Every structure is written in C-alpha cells, then in structure tokens.
Amino acid sequence: MSMKETVVMMTCYRAWANARTYEVVLSAPEGEITKARKTHFRSIAYTLNHVYVIDDIFRAHLTGSKHGYTGRNTPVCPPVAALWQKQKALDAWYVEYAKGLDEGALDEMITFDFVDGGQGAMTRAEMLLHLATHTQYHRGFVGDMLNQIPIKPIPTDLPVYLRDMRGN
Template identity: 30%
Template sequence: MSTALQHLRLMAGNNAYANERLYQACCRISQAEFKAERTGFFPSIRETLNHNWEVDRYYLDALREDGKGLAVYETPHLQTAEELRSAQTWQDQQLVLFCDGLSETDLDRSVAQDRGNNGVMRETIGNTLLHLFQHQIHHRGQVHAMLAGTGVAPPQLDEFFLEFDRHSAAEKHM
C-alpha cells in the first residue's frame, strides 16, 4: 500500500476519532449553550457542526458518485448535539469504509462536483479527501474555541498519530 493511501485511511480514522471526542464534550453542554451565538465563521456550535455534517455528506456523495449533489444541503439542520453526534458518527463510518475500499488507482480518478453557479467541476479523489479532512480540522478548531466559552473544557483532539501519546479512544479508529 502506498504512503498516500495509508495516509488517507489514517486521516479518515483520525477524523472519526476527533469528531467523537469533540461530540463527547458538546453533548455535555446545555441546549442553550449549544445554540448560543458565539464568535466564529458560523454563529454557534450547533451551526458549525451542522455545516461540517453537510459538507461531509456533500463530498462523500461526490466521491461515491451517488448523484445527489447540492440536494444534500436541503436536509434540515439537526437541533441537538445528540442528534448531530449520531448523524456525524454514521457519516464518519461511511467515510472510513470509503477510504478503506480505495485502491491506488482510485486516488487519481476524478469525480464530478456540482458547484452551483460555477457549474460542475472535476477533482481527483485524493485531492477531494485532503480538502475534506482539512475542512473538518478547520471547523473542529472553531468549535473547540467556542467550547472554551462554556462550562465544558474543550477536549484534546491531537492524540491520535503518535504511539507514545495516543489517546485510548483512538485505538478503535486505527
């Protein structure tokens, strides 16, 4: 297996692990804190997590060539941390399964992505996955910062790759 393919599979596991840890904290805050207006790219923890869930569904649809495209954004936003946790966990499992099923040649294969007014663009599976993981990290960091303004401490999210520093919860995602 190539280093690139191994890296993407590890990133899928890391993504699931980091989301699991973040949702453990988010499920401990009150609903009022979850939907409270905060400083960030999106105005609340709830809206930021809904955005991540939407974008995951959009890109996985494109990667699997399921054909829903922008219609994934028509799904109503989920309202509670528990609802989002369940939906995101399922989505993360699907992404891990997708990455586990990839072959070397899949990484360079391009897939169509409906970009609305900009038309349908094509991008490689490898680059799309790299973008998706970076997107998740970016917005998880924002939620992490927002949690600092609540009564629940933001969790450590980077204890995945180093064997000597690995969180026990990371093991099931390796």
C-alpha cells in the same frame, strides 16, 4: 507511507477527532450549544451541522449521486445528539470507503458543482484529505466556542491521535 495509507489514516483520525469533539459538546448545556455567537456559522450546533453537510455533499460527489443541498448549511439545525448519530454513521462510511479504495481509484478525477456556483474537480484522494483538514479547521472554531462557556475541549491534534493509536 503510500497515498492509500495516508488517506485511511486521515479518515480514521477525523472520525476519532469528531468523537472527541462531540463527547465534550454533548456534555455542555443545550443552551450553550445553540447559543448565538460571533462566529461564521452562528453557534456550536450550526458549525457542527456545516461539517456534516459538507461531508454529506462530498459523499455524493464520491458516489456520483445527488446530494440535494442548496447551501453549505441547512436552514434548520438538527438537535446535536441526532446530528452526532448522523455524523458518526457518516464517519464510519468514510473509513470503510477509504479502506476499500485502491491507488488507481484514489487518483481518479471527479468533477462536481459547488453549491454556491461554479464547477470543481478533485481526485478522490484530494477529496478525502480535504475533508480531514476542513473538519479540523471547524473543530478549532468549536473549541474556541467551548472555551467561551467555559468548557475545556479535549485535544484533537494528529500527534495525540497517533500517540493514542500506537499506544505510546
């Protein structure tokens, strides 16, 4: 599998897994989604908002635009239904973006400033793969918080995605 095929697969996988996560989250009582919990980002809603913010920051890095964020989350969290609409649109953007890149563009190094200080440098491929692993990491936290409600999360593992996409 080429790097481009890997990046496209992982970007599509991420969009699929986000949809499955939001399907469960949106079925939960609103009070449970915003309930403060002993987790890094305070709640299910703020954890999902963090994922969106990071995705939006990296879109700015990839396109050479300014993102306007001063942190890895926002002071006010949008309603989860509205956040899902924004995330879904951003996921679609990433899928199309990944499909449109050639191998040379994937290897291009991009420098950027971290919101909490310092400079970073990653290739486009590294950024796209980072977003897939970053999102999976935080979906794990969301799954744990859903279990506390208790609501059983839908599996979002890569082997499940591959099985579903291949029709096995």
